[in-house]
Amino acid sequence: MNKLIVDRFSECLDIEKIRAKVTVRPDPVAALDSLDALIASEQLAGTLKQIFIPNEFSLAFIREMVGRASMHSQMLFKSEAEYASKVFNPPEVEVSPVCLTGLAGVGKSQTITALRKVLPLPTDFSCDLYEGTVTLVSHWYASARGRASGKALLEDFVFGDGKRIGRTTVAQLLKESRRRANRDGVSLALLEEMQHTNAGSGAAKVTEILLTMAAIGLPMVFVCNYSLAHKLLGRNSEDKQRLLTDPRIMLPDDPDSADWRSYVAECSRVSNGYIKADVGELAVELYRCTFGIKRLVVLLLKQAYVECRKANRRWVNLIDITRAYRSAAYTASAAEVEELQLQAMSNRKKQKHKDLQCPFDLPDAMKSNVVDFTRADRSERVIATVFQSALSEKERAAVRDMDTLGIDAPQAVKSPRRAPVLNLTDEEKASAFLEYKDNVARPKPKRPI
Structure with a gap:
């Protein structure tokens, strides 16, 4: 394949470049004493929320996930024949996702946001398999907030903001999701806000969503809190072996670090x-x-x-x-x-x-x-x-x-x-x-x- 594919992730693996790209140092607040105390405190809090100084865990996690995405991209674009076979006859591959867990408020969502900043931007790609160009996308991001099932997430990937066409089954959506992921060079799937699905729906619904996403075959990361992880550990062994064998535990910084x-x-x-x-x-x-x-x-x-x-x-x-x-x-x-x-x-x-x-x-x-x-x-x-x-x-x-x-x-x-x-x-x-x-x-x- 061409140099665009070879160098697609090469600029995203250097730790110092990652640090420079994801660090957020907002402008200092000003004139708080001229505002009402409550309004001023809100302004101070809003500015403090913007701060992101990546710690060693975040940097290592981002680099690892970018590395996994890079390996998947290299395998996908190994040759034109390999690429064509995966586009027109997508294989059924189920992966074991990475579970990013930690205390609420410790910085998991900020780390996922930082990871998305590091991943390559969409770029146009053309080859002899079809006319015109295809926009290569480095990752798919989905939020479980407001999603009732894995099928709803697949419909978002397949149809986007467009109109749903007729009635579709999960099997049909999975096949089309695999095809589109391979065609567009998607190399990582990110699933966040699982705790909102957990509320009132139990671990069974969350398990169904995660297993459906894993069936697409992309390297995958899902974010969950401790309480949801405890519920998933109570599932049957076949579910635990698929979902919880590759955890990444984000702990608070050491007090002396x-x-x-x-x-x-x-x-x-x-x-x-x-x-x-x-x-x-x-x-x-x-x-x-x-x-x-x-x-x-x-x-x-x-x-x-x-x-x-x-x-x-x-x-x-x-x-x-x-x-x-x-x-x-x-x-x-x-x-x-x-x-x-x-x-x-x-x-x-x-x-x-x-x-x-x-x-x-x-x-x-x-x-x-x-x-x-x-x-x-x-x-x-x-x-x-x-x-x-x-x-x-x-x-x-x-x-x-x-x-x-x-x-x-x-x-x-x-x-x-x-x-x-x-x-x-x-x-x-x-x-x-x-x-x-x-x-x-x-x-x-x-x-x-």
Whole structure:
């Protein structure tokens, strides 16, 4: 085939080019103090929502999906004879889709949007098989919102916005979808917003939609939340083997990672001075209040701006973030954050809050940083609580006055974080236990007779 086909995806596989293409740094907000507090907070939130600083997971995921699409395109256009046979006699091939899952608000949809930016734009293609040109399309994107069945999605692919012609069966639509996908060089299928189908329809309907899409034969990605993944895991083995054997789990950024600090720094830049706090301290406080979920960061900063205006100030500090965390508007989100923190410190799986529990087993290394942060933060808050309880009434009144004036109250002395626990061998653990027993453990004194 021609050079157009060979080079179709070659410019989409470089990590730095991907980063440059998908990064979104909006213009800073301006003149918020001239607006009503609620209107200004909405404007701040709208700008913060636009931020997209791709983390390492997003970059790797985008590159992998582009690579899969590139391989499919190369096989499709291997030769004119291969291309012609797949157009005029499309084979029946069923694929195992990639399941992109994660907590609500963690950035799955933004990553799919970024992936679509990277994939090649439509381009005209001509060959000896037909007259004129065909527009090659890199991917098909579908939203399950408002779709009652897999047949409805296939009709969108076949007819587009045009008029439906007569009555068609799923088999006829599948055959035509395969033919058109091969003719147009479609190399990836993206299916999003599965949670809207899940509501009220059960896992059976979702399974039918996914299996219908997979039957087209394209490399495929579908996005789902944890609660839907739990329901799919309850399906029969033949469904699970088709749909859940290739998961990609998008976790919140690590609290100490460069990705998280870059995102917080960008939030601070976009605020244009309306958020005044050290970036390091702001990153810690935001993670404590949001568990690293970026949708919650936007909600929290929006409410924090409202709190600062209530205090007759024009800029947000850490005290406003704490007040926003305790506000009525953030109550539901705060409860979820606290549940996630409890889960991070305990390996027990509960029957409740399935939407907050990853349905797949995660390596301990993927959870260690979050666990360490949560434990250290809890320890620091206990120390701060003890410190506050030790103050006299006059000292507490002074702290309240400083809060009212917007002055950062003196912080309790923070104990240094413990060194990470080493992975010891069984012999080392036994030796450490015996040493502890010899040096620390003492028999309890007997009661006097």
